[in-house]
Amino acid sequence: MIATVIVVVLGVSIARINYQAGRQMGTPYAVPTSKVFLEFVILAAISTVTAVVLRDSLSEPAIIACAVGTILSYGIGSIVHYRSTHK
Structure with missing residues (x-):
């Protein structure tokens, strides 16, 4: 169960970093x-x-x-x- 939580946290973290990078670059379709x-x-x-x-x-x-x-x-x-x- 701990491994599942770690994977979810990593996935959400990577998605958030990707979203923030897209917004900073001015990507109009970040989401x-x-x-x-x-x-x-x-x-x-x-x-x-x-x-x-x-x-x-x-x-x-x-x-x-x-x-x-x-x-x-x-x-x-x-x-x-x-x-x-x-x-």
């Missing part, structure tokens, strides 16, 4: 504004957190389903985001 993309990212995060938190109580197929859900959610969201920014 995607596509609502559909953000919804798919939230779904991917929910799948990932579910798999990590419940890894001891979930069966292997359920964990694989969470992983597939994460991949599909983020993949579809990335396609939507790309199409909304490359018109």
Whole structure:
């Protein structure tokens, strides 16, 4: 459990540094504004957190389903985001 907390803290720290660097450089799109993309990212995060938190109580197929859900959610969201920014 401690390793999970460390990974989450590192991930959030890296994301924050990336965001701050983008804002300082004047990047207008430091955070995607596509609502559909953000919804798919939230779904991917929910799948990932579910798999990590419940890894001891979930069966292997359920964990694989969470992983597939994460991949599909983020993949579809990335396609939507790309199409909304490359018109």
